[in-house]
Protein backbone atom coordinates (compact mmCIF):
# COMPACT_ATOMS: atom_id res chain seq x y z
CA UNK A 1 0.00 0.00 0.00
CA UNK A 2 1.22 3.50 -0.84
CA UNK A 3 1.77 5.90 2.09
CA UNK A 4 -0.99 8.42 2.79
CA UNK A 5 -1.85 11.08 5.34
CA UNK A 6 -4.69 10.23 7.65
CA UNK A 7 -7.07 12.83 8.93
CA UNK A 8 -10.09 12.33 11.17
CA UNK A 9 -12.89 14.75 10.30
CA UNK A 10 -14.54 16.50 13.22
CA UNK A 11 -17.60 17.76 11.33
CA UNK A 12 -19.21 17.20 7.92
CA UNK A 13 -18.13 20.69 6.85
CA UNK A 14 -14.53 20.02 7.86
CA UNK A 15 -14.70 16.68 6.04
CA UNK A 16 -15.81 18.14 2.70
CA UNK A 17 -13.31 20.98 2.92
CA UNK A 18 -10.48 18.53 3.54
CA UNK A 19 -11.68 16.23 0.77
CA UNK A 20 -11.78 19.01 -1.80
CA UNK A 21 -7.95 18.79 -1.96
CA UNK A 22 -6.49 16.72 -4.82
CA UNK A 23 -5.89 12.98 -4.36
CA UNK A 24 -8.04 12.92 -1.24
CA UNK A 25 -10.72 10.32 -0.47
CA UNK A 26 -13.20 9.68 2.30
CA UNK A 27 -12.96 6.43 4.18
CA UNK A 28 -16.05 4.94 5.85
CA UNK A 29 -16.24 1.17 6.43
CA UNK A 30 -13.07 0.77 4.39
CA UNK A 31 -14.16 -2.62 3.06
CA UNK A 32 -13.88 -1.60 -0.57
CA UNK A 33 -11.37 1.23 -0.41
CA UNK A 34 -8.73 -0.66 1.58
CA UNK A 35 -9.18 -3.74 -0.59
CA UNK A 36 -8.32 -1.60 -3.64
CA UNK A 37 -5.55 0.34 -1.87
CA UNK A 38 -3.81 -2.93 -0.99
CA UNK A 39 -3.83 -3.75 -4.71
CA UNK A 40 -2.67 -0.17 -5.43
CA UNK A 41 -5.57 0.20 -7.83
CA UNK A 42 -6.35 3.22 -5.69
CA UNK A 43 -3.54 5.24 -4.12
CA UNK A 44 -4.93 8.38 -2.48
CA UNK A 45 -2.41 10.77 -0.92
CA UNK A 46 -4.81 11.56 1.89
CA UNK A 47 -7.70 9.80 3.62
CA UNK A 48 -10.42 11.67 5.46
CA UNK A 49 -11.97 9.38 8.06
CA UNK A 50 -15.69 10.18 8.31
CA UNK A 51 -16.64 7.39 10.71
CA UNK A 52 -16.83 9.61 13.79
CA UNK A 53 -19.26 12.05 12.16
CA UNK A 54 -22.85 12.21 13.30
CA UNK A 55 -24.24 10.67 10.09
CA UNK A 56 -25.84 7.54 11.55
CA UNK A 57 -29.41 6.81 12.47
CA UNK A 58 -32.58 5.97 10.59
CA UNK A 59 -35.37 8.49 11.13
CA UNK A 60 -38.87 9.13 9.83
CA UNK A 61 -38.88 11.66 6.97
CA UNK A 62 -42.49 12.58 6.24
CA UNK A 63 -44.03 9.24 5.28
CA UNK A 64 -40.62 7.91 4.28
CA UNK A 65 -37.28 7.23 5.96
CA UNK A 66 -34.01 9.15 6.18
CA UNK A 67 -31.03 6.82 6.40
CA UNK A 68 -27.74 8.35 7.57
CA UNK A 69 -24.78 7.70 5.25
CA UNK A 70 -22.89 5.91 8.02
CA UNK A 71 -25.66 3.44 8.92
CA UNK A 72 -24.05 0.00 8.61
CA UNK A 73 -25.59 -2.37 6.08
CA UNK A 74 -26.49 -4.82 8.91
CA UNK A 75 -28.39 -2.23 10.90
CA UNK A 76 -30.29 -1.08 7.84
CA UNK A 77 -31.25 -4.65 6.91
CA UNK A 78 -32.40 -5.38 10.48
CA UNK A 79 -34.33 -2.16 11.07
CA UNK A 80 -37.96 -3.11 11.87
CA UNK A 81 -39.39 -0.34 9.64
CA UNK A 82 -37.26 -1.44 6.70
CA UNK A 83 -38.21 -5.09 7.22
CA UNK A 84 -41.89 -4.21 7.34
CA UNK A 85 -42.23 -1.40 4.77
CA UNK A 86 -39.27 -1.85 2.40
CA UNK A 87 -38.61 -5.60 2.57
CA UNK A 88 -36.87 -5.63 -0.77
CA UNK A 89 -34.15 -3.39 0.67
CA UNK A 90 -33.58 -5.77 3.60
CA UNK A 91 -33.52 -8.70 1.19
CA UNK A 92 -30.98 -7.04 -1.12
CA UNK A 93 -28.67 -6.16 1.77
CA UNK A 94 -28.89 -9.63 3.28
CA UNK A 95 -28.08 -11.16 -0.11
CA UNK A 96 -24.81 -9.21 -0.22
CA UNK A 97 -21.38 -9.92 1.30
CA UNK A 98 -21.20 -11.51 4.79
CA UNK A 99 -22.16 -10.78 8.39
CA UNK A 100 -18.71 -9.37 9.15
CA UNK A 101 -18.62 -7.15 6.06
CA UNK A 102 -22.18 -5.88 6.53
CA UNK A 103 -21.29 -4.81 10.06
CA UNK A 104 -18.64 -2.47 8.64
CA UNK A 105 -19.99 -1.54 5.21
CA UNK A 106 -21.89 1.75 5.28
CA UNK A 107 -24.85 3.03 3.27
CA UNK A 108 -22.73 5.71 1.56
CA UNK A 109 -19.76 3.44 0.90
CA UNK A 110 -21.94 0.69 -0.51
CA UNK A 111 -23.32 3.04 -3.18
CA UNK A 112 -19.77 3.99 -4.21
CA UNK A 113 -18.15 0.55 -4.24
CA UNK A 114 -16.19 -0.08 -7.42
CA UNK A 115 -16.73 -2.67 -10.12
CA UNK A 116 -15.64 -6.29 -9.73
CA UNK A 117 -14.23 -6.39 -13.29
CA UNK A 118 -11.13 -8.61 -13.00
CA UNK A 119 -8.99 -6.28 -15.10
CA UNK A 120 -9.89 -3.22 -13.06
CA UNK A 121 -8.35 -5.07 -10.10
CA UNK A 122 -5.23 -6.12 -12.01
CA UNK A 123 -2.81 -3.25 -12.55
CA UNK A 124 -0.84 -5.23 -15.13
CA UNK A 125 -3.66 -5.15 -17.69
CA UNK A 126 -5.07 -2.18 -19.64
CA UNK A 127 -8.30 -0.71 -18.28
CA UNK A 128 -9.96 2.54 -19.33
CA UNK A 129 -11.57 2.93 -15.95
CA UNK A 130 -8.15 3.00 -14.26
CA UNK A 131 -6.30 4.90 -16.99
CA UNK A 132 -8.43 6.47 -19.68
CA UNK A 133 -7.10 5.67 -23.16
CA UNK A 134 -5.36 2.40 -22.25
CA UNK A 135 -8.19 0.31 -23.69
CA UNK A 136 -10.60 -2.21 -22.22
CA UNK A 137 -9.21 -5.70 -21.60
CA UNK A 138 -12.62 -7.16 -20.87
CA UNK A 139 -14.33 -6.60 -24.22
CA UNK A 140 -12.23 -9.32 -25.87
CA UNK A 141 -11.17 -10.97 -22.64
CA UNK A 142 -12.76 -12.73 -19.70
CA UNK A 143 -16.12 -11.04 -19.37
CA UNK A 144 -18.38 -13.49 -17.60
CA UNK A 145 -19.47 -10.98 -14.95
CA UNK A 146 -19.79 -8.04 -17.31
CA UNK A 147 -22.63 -5.87 -18.54
CA UNK A 148 -25.14 -6.52 -21.32
CA UNK A 149 -27.03 -3.22 -21.23
CA UNK A 150 -25.80 0.36 -21.64
CA UNK A 151 -22.23 -0.70 -22.44
CA UNK A 152 -19.79 1.25 -24.60
CA UNK A 153 -16.74 0.27 -26.64
CA UNK A 154 -14.68 1.77 -23.79
CA UNK A 155 -16.03 -0.16 -20.82
CA UNK A 156 -18.44 -3.04 -20.15
CA UNK A 157 -18.15 -3.17 -16.37
CA UNK A 158 -21.11 -3.63 -14.00
CA UNK A 159 -21.92 -1.88 -10.75
CA UNK A 160 -21.75 -4.61 -8.11
CA UNK A 161 -24.01 -3.27 -5.34
CA UNK A 162 -27.16 -5.16 -4.39
CA UNK A 163 -28.37 -2.36 -2.13
CA UNK A 164 -28.24 0.19 -4.95
CA UNK A 165 -30.54 -1.99 -7.09
CA UNK A 166 -33.12 -2.10 -4.31
CA UNK A 167 -32.85 1.65 -3.72
CA UNK A 168 -33.34 2.25 -7.44
CA UNK A 169 -36.58 0.26 -7.44
CA UNK A 170 -37.70 2.20 -4.35
CA UNK A 171 -37.07 5.63 -5.96
CA UNK A 172 -34.53 6.67 -3.32
CA UNK A 173 -32.87 10.07 -3.25
CA UNK A 174 -29.44 11.06 -1.97
CA UNK A 175 -28.61 14.05 0.16
CA UNK A 176 -25.21 15.56 -0.69
CA UNK A 177 -23.02 18.15 1.03
CA UNK A 178 -20.54 20.04 -1.14
CA UNK A 179 -17.24 21.67 -0.09
CA UNK A 180 -18.80 25.15 -0.50
CA UNK A 181 -21.31 24.21 2.21
CA UNK A 182 -24.36 23.82 -0.03
CA UNK A 183 -26.63 20.80 0.15
CA UNK A 184 -28.51 19.20 -2.71
CA UNK A 185 -30.84 16.29 -3.22
CA UNK A 186 -30.38 14.01 -6.20
CA UNK A 187 -32.56 11.09 -7.25
CA UNK A 188 -30.60 7.84 -7.38
CA UNK A 189 -31.97 7.65 -10.94
CA UNK A 190 -29.78 10.65 -11.82
CA UNK A 191 -26.75 9.74 -9.70
CA UNK A 192 -24.88 7.08 -11.68
CA UNK A 193 -23.42 7.47 -15.18
CA UNK A 194 -23.18 5.08 -18.11
CA UNK A 195 -19.59 4.40 -19.24
CA UNK A 196 -19.77 6.15 -22.63
CA UNK A 197 -16.31 7.49 -23.44
CA UNK A 198 -15.67 8.48 -19.81
CA UNK A 199 -15.77 5.16 -17.91
CA UNK A 200 -13.69 6.65 -15.09
CA UNK A 201 -16.64 8.91 -14.25
CA UNK A 202 -19.12 6.74 -12.36
CA UNK A 203 -21.47 9.27 -10.77
CA UNK A 204 -22.27 12.98 -10.58
CA UNK A 205 -20.43 13.69 -7.30
CA UNK A 206 -18.25 16.81 -7.38
CA UNK A 207 -14.73 16.61 -5.91
CA UNK A 208 -15.03 16.49 -2.12
CA UNK A 209 -18.80 16.07 -2.14
CA UNK A 210 -20.11 13.90 0.70
CA UNK A 211 -23.19 11.67 0.75
CA UNK A 212 -24.88 12.55 4.04
CA UNK A 213 -28.10 10.50 3.76
CA UNK A 214 -30.34 8.35 1.61
CA UNK A 215 -34.02 9.22 1.59
CA UNK A 216 -36.78 6.73 0.92
CA UNK A 217 -40.22 7.94 -0.17
CA UNK A 218 -43.41 6.57 1.42
CA UNK A 219 -43.70 2.77 1.18
CA UNK A 220 -45.36 1.49 -2.00
CA UNK A 221 -46.67 -1.74 -0.51
CA UNK A 222 -47.49 -4.70 -2.75
CA UNK A 223 -45.30 -7.75 -3.14
CA UNK A 224 -41.59 -7.03 -2.90
CA UNK A 225 -38.93 -9.43 -4.10
CA UNK A 226 -35.17 -9.28 -4.52
CA UNK A 227 -33.93 -12.26 -6.47
CA UNK A 228 -30.18 -12.64 -6.88
CA UNK A 229 -28.76 -15.29 -9.19
CA UNK A 230 -25.15 -16.14 -8.44
CA UNK A 231 -22.56 -18.87 -8.82
CA UNK A 232 -23.05 -20.14 -5.26
CA UNK A 233 -25.95 -19.80 -2.87
CA UNK A 234 -24.23 -17.42 -0.47
CA UNK A 235 -21.43 -14.88 -0.40
CA UNK A 236 -21.05 -14.13 -4.10
CA UNK A 237 -21.77 -11.14 -6.30
CA UNK A 238 -24.82 -11.19 -8.56
CA UNK A 239 -24.67 -12.52 -12.09
CA UNK A 240 -28.13 -11.07 -12.49
CA UNK A 241 -30.51 -9.67 -9.91
CA UNK A 242 -34.07 -8.39 -10.06
CA UNK A 243 -35.68 -6.06 -7.53
CA UNK A 244 -39.45 -5.87 -7.86
CA UNK A 245 -42.30 -4.10 -6.11
CA UNK A 246 -45.61 -5.12 -7.67
CA UNK A 247 -49.20 -4.54 -6.61
CA UNK A 248 -52.15 -6.26 -8.29
CA UNK A 249 -55.65 -4.75 -7.91
CA UNK A 250 -58.84 -6.17 -9.43
CA UNK A 251 -56.85 -8.58 -11.53
CA UNK A 252 -54.66 -5.87 -13.10
CA UNK A 253 -51.11 -4.77 -12.35
CA UNK A 254 -51.71 -1.48 -10.53
CA UNK A 255 -48.13 -0.65 -9.59
CA UNK A 256 -44.84 -2.06 -10.82
CA UNK A 257 -41.26 -0.95 -10.14
CA UNK A 258 -38.39 -3.08 -11.43
CA UNK A 259 -34.63 -2.60 -11.13
CA UNK A 260 -31.88 -4.91 -12.35
CA UNK A 261 -28.38 -5.64 -11.06
CA UNK A 262 -25.36 -7.35 -12.60
CA UNK A 263 -26.31 -6.19 -16.08
CA UNK A 264 -25.09 -2.60 -16.40
CA UNK A 265 -22.74 0.12 -15.18
CA UNK A 266 -25.55 1.23 -12.86
CA UNK A 267 -28.67 -0.28 -11.36
CA UNK A 268 -30.81 -0.63 -14.49
CA UNK A 269 -34.41 0.46 -14.81
CA UNK A 270 -36.60 0.52 -17.88
CA UNK A 271 -39.67 2.75 -17.72
CA UNK A 272 -41.02 1.43 -21.01
CA UNK A 273 -41.13 -2.14 -19.68
CA UNK A 274 -42.92 -0.97 -16.53
CA UNK A 275 -45.35 1.04 -18.67
CA UNK A 276 -46.01 -2.03 -20.79
CA UNK A 277 -46.94 -4.09 -17.70
CA UNK A 278 -49.04 -1.39 -16.07
CA UNK A 279 -52.84 -2.00 -16.04
CA UNK A 280 -52.43 -5.39 -17.72
CA UNK A 281 -53.74 -8.71 -16.37
CA UNK A 282 -50.70 -10.70 -15.27
CA UNK A 283 -49.95 -13.78 -17.39
CA UNK A 284 -46.91 -15.81 -18.47
CA UNK A 285 -47.25 -14.41 -22.01
CA UNK A 286 -47.20 -10.87 -20.67
CA UNK A 287 -44.08 -11.59 -18.60
CA UNK A 288 -42.30 -13.17 -21.57
CA UNK A 289 -43.06 -10.13 -23.70
CA UNK A 290 -41.84 -7.77 -20.94
CA UNK A 291 -38.61 -9.77 -20.67
CA UNK A 292 -38.03 -9.66 -24.40
CA UNK A 293 -38.62 -5.90 -24.46
CA UNK A 294 -36.19 -5.44 -21.56
CA UNK A 295 -33.43 -7.20 -23.46
CA UNK A 296 -34.18 -5.84 -26.95
CA UNK A 297 -31.01 -3.72 -26.88
CA UNK A 298 -28.94 -6.19 -24.81
CA UNK A 299 -25.59 -7.30 -26.17
CA UNK A 300 -23.28 -10.02 -24.91
CA UNK A 301 -19.50 -10.13 -25.28
CA UNK A 302 -18.98 -13.89 -25.38
CA UNK A 303 -18.64 -15.28 -21.91
CA UNK A 304 -21.53 -13.19 -20.63
CA UNK A 305 -24.00 -14.02 -23.44
CA UNK A 306 -25.80 -16.29 -20.98
CA UNK A 307 -26.89 -13.25 -19.02
CA UNK A 308 -29.45 -12.29 -21.67
CA UNK A 309 -31.66 -15.40 -21.32
CA UNK A 310 -30.87 -15.50 -17.59
CA UNK A 311 -32.18 -11.96 -17.15
CA UNK A 312 -35.30 -12.76 -19.19
CA UNK A 313 -36.10 -15.88 -17.18
CA UNK A 314 -35.33 -14.27 -13.85
CA UNK A 315 -37.64 -11.35 -14.62
CA UNK A 316 -40.44 -13.69 -15.74
CA UNK A 317 -40.02 -15.83 -12.61
CA UNK A 318 -40.03 -12.81 -10.29
CA UNK A 319 -43.15 -11.36 -11.94
CA UNK A 320 -44.89 -14.72 -11.68
CA UNK A 321 -44.06 -14.95 -7.99
CA UNK A 322 -45.04 -11.35 -7.30
CA UNK A 323 -48.43 -11.69 -9.02
CA UNK A 324 -49.00 -15.32 -7.97
CA UNK A 325 -49.48 -16.37 -11.57
CA UNK A 326 -48.27 -19.83 -12.51
CA UNK A 327 -47.53 -21.05 -15.99
CA UNK B 328 0.15 8.05 14.71
CA UNK B 329 -0.48 7.55 18.40
CA UNK B 330 -3.57 5.55 19.27
CA UNK B 331 -4.94 3.55 22.17
CA UNK B 332 -6.56 0.20 21.53
CA UNK B 333 -8.42 -1.64 24.25
CA UNK B 334 -7.83 -5.30 23.49
CA UNK B 335 -9.40 -8.03 25.61
CA UNK B 336 -9.93 -5.53 28.39
CA UNK B 337 -6.39 -4.15 28.42
CA UNK B 338 -5.38 -0.74 27.05
CA UNK B 339 -2.40 -0.51 24.71
CA UNK B 340 -0.76 2.68 23.48
CA UNK B 341 0.64 2.26 19.99
CA UNK B 342 2.54 4.45 17.54
CA UNK B 343 1.61 3.19 14.08
CA UNK B 344 1.94 4.04 10.40
CA UNK B 345 -1.60 4.87 9.19
CA UNK B 346 -1.34 1.97 6.73
CA UNK B 347 -1.29 -0.68 9.45
CA UNK B 348 -4.47 -2.76 9.38
CA UNK B 349 -6.14 -3.67 12.65
CA UNK B 350 -5.10 -7.26 11.90
CA UNK B 351 -1.40 -6.38 11.56
CA UNK B 352 -1.57 -4.19 14.68
CA UNK B 353 -2.87 -7.16 16.66
CA UNK B 354 -0.45 -9.71 15.24
CA UNK B 355 2.75 -7.75 14.66
CA UNK B 356 2.57 -4.96 17.22
CA UNK B 357 0.68 -6.58 20.09
CA UNK B 358 1.91 -10.12 19.28
CA UNK B 359 -1.59 -11.50 19.60
CA UNK B 360 -1.15 -14.08 16.86
CA UNK B 361 -4.38 -16.00 17.56
CA UNK B 362 -6.15 -13.87 14.95
CA UNK B 363 -5.13 -15.27 11.57
CA UNK B 364 -4.44 -13.77 8.17
CA UNK B 365 -5.83 -15.84 5.31
CA UNK B 366 -6.58 -13.63 2.33
CA UNK B 367 -6.07 -10.07 3.68
CA UNK B 368 -9.00 -9.02 1.44
CA UNK B 369 -12.18 -9.70 3.39
CA UNK B 370 -12.85 -13.01 1.69
CA UNK B 371 -12.05 -15.74 4.21
CA UNK B 372 -12.99 -14.58 7.72
CA UNK B 373 -9.81 -15.92 9.39
CA UNK B 374 -9.18 -12.43 10.80
CA UNK B 375 -12.60 -12.06 12.43
CA UNK B 376 -12.54 -10.16 15.74
CA UNK B 377 -15.20 -8.38 17.76
CA UNK B 378 -15.15 -4.59 17.51
CA UNK B 379 -17.23 -3.03 20.27
CA UNK B 380 -19.02 -6.40 20.40
CA UNK B 381 -19.68 -6.79 16.67
CA UNK B 382 -17.87 -9.17 14.36
CA UNK B 383 -15.75 -7.61 11.62
CA UNK B 384 -12.83 -8.53 9.35
CA UNK B 385 -9.71 -7.05 10.98
CA UNK B 386 -7.86 -7.08 7.64
CA UNK B 387 -10.14 -4.50 6.00
CA UNK B 388 -9.89 -1.74 8.56
CA UNK B 389 -7.10 0.55 9.68
CA UNK B 390 -5.86 0.40 13.26
CA UNK B 391 -5.70 4.21 13.40
CA UNK B 392 -9.47 4.36 12.79
CA UNK B 393 -10.05 2.52 16.07
CA UNK B 394 -8.49 4.82 18.64
CA UNK B 395 -10.33 4.12 21.90
CA UNK B 396 -12.29 1.15 20.53
CA UNK B 397 -12.84 -2.11 22.36
CA UNK B 398 -11.53 -5.21 20.56
CA UNK B 399 -11.98 -8.85 21.53
CA UNK B 400 -9.75 -11.45 19.93
CA UNK B 401 -9.65 -15.21 20.41
CA UNK B 402 -7.14 -14.66 23.24
CA UNK B 403 -9.94 -12.89 25.11
CA UNK B 404 -12.46 -15.71 24.69
CA UNK B 405 -12.24 -18.53 27.21
CA UNK B 406 -9.12 -17.09 28.84
CA UNK B 407 -10.28 -18.62 32.15
CA UNK B 408 -11.31 -21.99 30.77
CA UNK B 409 -13.01 -22.93 27.51
CA UNK B 410 -16.45 -21.49 26.81
CA UNK B 411 -19.29 -23.92 25.95
CA UNK B 412 -18.87 -22.89 22.28
CA UNK B 413 -15.17 -23.79 22.29
CA UNK B 414 -15.92 -27.06 24.12
CA UNK B 415 -18.53 -27.86 21.47
CA UNK B 416 -16.01 -27.25 18.64
CA UNK B 417 -13.83 -29.95 20.22
CA UNK B 418 -16.72 -32.40 20.75
CA UNK B 419 -18.05 -32.00 17.21
CA UNK B 420 -14.72 -31.97 15.35
CA UNK B 421 -15.28 -28.37 14.34
CA UNK B 422 -11.70 -28.14 13.09
CA UNK B 423 -8.76 -30.08 11.68
CA UNK B 424 -5.74 -27.83 11.09
CA UNK B 425 -7.30 -25.09 13.23
CA UNK B 426 -6.23 -22.17 11.08
CA UNK B 427 -9.76 -20.84 10.58
CA UNK B 428 -10.90 -21.67 14.11
CA UNK B 429 -10.14 -18.39 15.93
CA UNK B 430 -12.12 -16.56 13.24
CA UNK B 431 -14.93 -19.14 13.39
CA UNK B 432 -15.21 -18.77 17.17
CA UNK B 433 -15.18 -14.96 17.13
CA UNK B 434 -17.66 -14.97 14.26
CA UNK B 435 -19.97 -17.40 16.08
CA UNK B 436 -19.90 -15.21 19.21
CA UNK B 437 -20.85 -12.17 17.13
CA UNK B 438 -23.49 -14.15 15.25
CA UNK B 439 -25.09 -15.38 18.49
CA UNK B 440 -25.58 -11.77 19.57
CA UNK B 441 -27.08 -10.91 16.15
CA UNK B 442 -29.56 -13.79 16.60
CA UNK B 443 -30.44 -12.55 20.10
CA UNK B 444 -31.19 -9.16 18.56
CA UNK B 445 -33.54 -10.91 16.11
CA UNK B 446 -31.61 -9.93 12.98
CA UNK B 447 -32.88 -11.75 9.87
CA UNK B 448 -30.63 -13.45 7.31
CA UNK B 449 -30.83 -14.19 3.59
CA UNK B 450 -32.55 -17.54 4.34
CA UNK B 451 -35.08 -16.24 6.90
CA UNK B 452 -38.55 -16.86 5.41
CA UNK B 453 -40.46 -14.21 7.33
CA UNK B 454 -38.55 -10.96 7.71
CA UNK B 455 -40.81 -9.76 10.50
CA UNK B 456 -40.58 -12.89 12.67
CA UNK B 457 -37.76 -13.92 14.97
CA UNK B 458 -35.29 -16.17 13.13
CA UNK B 459 -35.14 -19.87 13.97
CA UNK B 460 -31.96 -21.71 14.78
CA UNK B 461 -31.93 -24.07 11.80
CA UNK B 462 -28.85 -25.53 10.12
CA UNK B 463 -29.53 -23.34 7.08
CA UNK B 464 -29.64 -20.21 9.21
CA UNK B 465 -26.32 -21.00 10.87
CA UNK B 466 -24.64 -21.96 7.58
CA UNK B 467 -25.82 -18.75 5.91
CA UNK B 468 -24.82 -16.56 8.85
CA UNK B 469 -21.37 -18.22 9.03
CA UNK B 470 -20.74 -18.04 5.26
CA UNK B 471 -18.08 -15.37 5.76
CA UNK B 472 -15.82 -17.91 7.47
CA UNK B 473 -14.24 -20.33 5.06
CA UNK B 474 -12.68 -23.59 6.27
CA UNK B 475 -10.10 -25.10 3.96
CA UNK B 476 -10.39 -28.40 5.85
CA UNK B 477 -14.13 -28.29 5.19
CA UNK B 478 -15.21 -28.92 8.79
CA UNK B 479 -18.51 -27.20 8.08
CA UNK B 480 -20.83 -29.95 9.43
CA UNK B 481 -18.91 -30.01 12.71
CA UNK B 482 -18.84 -26.22 12.93
CA UNK B 483 -22.61 -25.98 12.42
CA UNK B 484 -23.27 -28.77 14.95
CA UNK B 485 -21.01 -27.15 17.51
CA UNK B 486 -22.69 -23.78 17.15
CA UNK B 487 -26.18 -25.27 17.33
CA UNK B 488 -25.31 -27.21 20.47
CA UNK B 489 -23.76 -24.23 22.19
CA UNK B 490 -26.80 -22.13 21.34
CA UNK B 491 -28.95 -24.70 23.08
CA UNK B 492 -30.44 -26.74 20.26
CA UNK B 493 -30.26 -30.42 19.51
CA UNK B 494 -27.27 -30.89 17.20
Ligand SMILES: Cc1cc2nc3c(=O)[nH]c(=O)nc-3n(C[C@H](O)[C@H](O)[C@H](O)COP(=O)(O)OP(=O)(O)OC[C@H]3O[C@@H](n4cnc5c(N)ncnc54)[C@H](O)[C@@H]3O)c2cc1C
Nearest residue numbers: 028029030031032033096097105106108109110112162211
Ligand atom coordinates in the same frame (compact mmCIF):
# COMPACT_ATOMS: atom_id res chain seq x y z
C1 LIG C 1 -15.46 -10.39 -0.08
C2 LIG C 1 -16.48 -9.34 -0.38
C3 LIG C 1 -17.73 -9.69 -0.84
C4 LIG C 1 -18.69 -8.73 -1.11
N1 LIG C 1 -19.92 -9.10 -1.60
C5 LIG C 1 -20.83 -8.15 -1.91
C6 LIG C 1 -22.10 -8.49 -2.47
O1 LIG C 1 -22.41 -9.67 -2.68
N2 LIG C 1 -22.96 -7.49 -2.78
C7 LIG C 1 -22.66 -6.18 -2.55
O2 LIG C 1 -23.49 -5.32 -2.83
N3 LIG C 1 -21.47 -5.83 -2.04
C8 LIG C 1 -20.56 -6.77 -1.72
N4 LIG C 1 -19.35 -6.40 -1.22
C9 LIG C 1 -18.99 -4.98 -1.20
C10 LIG C 1 -19.39 -4.25 0.05
O3 LIG C 1 -20.79 -4.12 0.07
C11 LIG C 1 -18.71 -2.88 -0.02
O4 LIG C 1 -17.33 -3.08 0.15
C12 LIG C 1 -19.21 -1.92 1.04
O5 LIG C 1 -20.59 -1.72 0.94
C13 LIG C 1 -18.49 -0.59 0.94
O6 LIG C 1 -18.87 0.24 2.02
P1 LIG C 1 -17.75 0.89 2.98
O7 LIG C 1 -18.45 1.76 3.96
O8 LIG C 1 -16.86 -0.15 3.53
O9 LIG C 1 -17.00 1.79 1.91
P2 LIG C 1 -15.48 2.31 1.84
O10 LIG C 1 -14.59 1.21 1.42
O11 LIG C 1 -15.14 3.05 3.09
O12 LIG C 1 -15.64 3.38 0.69
C14 LIG C 1 -15.99 3.03 -0.64
C15 LIG C 1 -15.95 4.31 -1.48
O13 LIG C 1 -16.97 5.21 -1.08
C16 LIG C 1 -16.44 6.48 -0.71
N5 LIG C 1 -17.30 6.93 0.38
C17 LIG C 1 -17.64 6.23 1.50
N6 LIG C 1 -18.58 6.88 2.21
C18 LIG C 1 -18.85 8.03 1.53
C19 LIG C 1 -19.75 9.13 1.74
N7 LIG C 1 -20.57 9.17 2.80
N8 LIG C 1 -19.76 10.13 0.83
C20 LIG C 1 -18.94 10.11 -0.24
N9 LIG C 1 -18.07 9.11 -0.50
C21 LIG C 1 -18.03 8.09 0.37
C22 LIG C 1 -15.01 6.22 -0.38
O14 LIG C 1 -14.22 7.36 -0.61
C23 LIG C 1 -14.66 5.09 -1.35
O15 LIG C 1 -14.38 5.63 -2.60
C24 LIG C 1 -18.38 -7.36 -0.90
C25 LIG C 1 -17.13 -6.99 -0.41
C26 LIG C 1 -16.18 -7.96 -0.15
C27 LIG C 1 -14.84 -7.54 0.37
Ligand code: SF4
Nearest residue numbers: 117127128136155156
Ligand atom coordinates in the same frame (compact mmCIF):
# COMPACT_ATOMS: atom_id res chain seq x y z
S1 SF4 D 1 -14.78 -3.36 -18.48
FE1 SF4 D 1 -14.32 -1.29 -17.71
S2 SF4 D 1 -13.35 -1.77 -15.77
FE2 SF4 D 1 -13.19 -3.66 -16.97
S3 SF4 D 1 -11.27 -3.58 -18.17
FE3 SF4 D 1 -12.85 -2.67 -19.45
S4 SF4 D 1 -12.63 -0.49 -18.96
FE4 SF4 D 1 -11.67 -1.55 -17.27
Ligand code: FES
Nearest residue numbers: 365366367372386
Ligand atom coordinates in the same frame (compact mmCIF):
# COMPACT_ATOMS: atom_id res chain seq x y z
S1 FES E 1 -7.72 -12.30 6.27
FE1 FES E 1 -9.38 -10.97 6.64
S2 FES E 1 -10.98 -11.98 5.61
FE2 FES E 1 -9.27 -13.17 5.03
Ligand code: FES
Nearest residue numbers: 423425474475476
Ligand atom coordinates in the same frame (compact mmCIF):
# COMPACT_ATOMS: atom_id res chain seq x y z
S1 FES F 1 -9.78 -26.30 10.32
FE1 FES F 1 -8.34 -26.09 8.74
S2 FES F 1 -9.10 -24.35 7.71
FE2 FES F 1 -10.69 -24.76 9.08
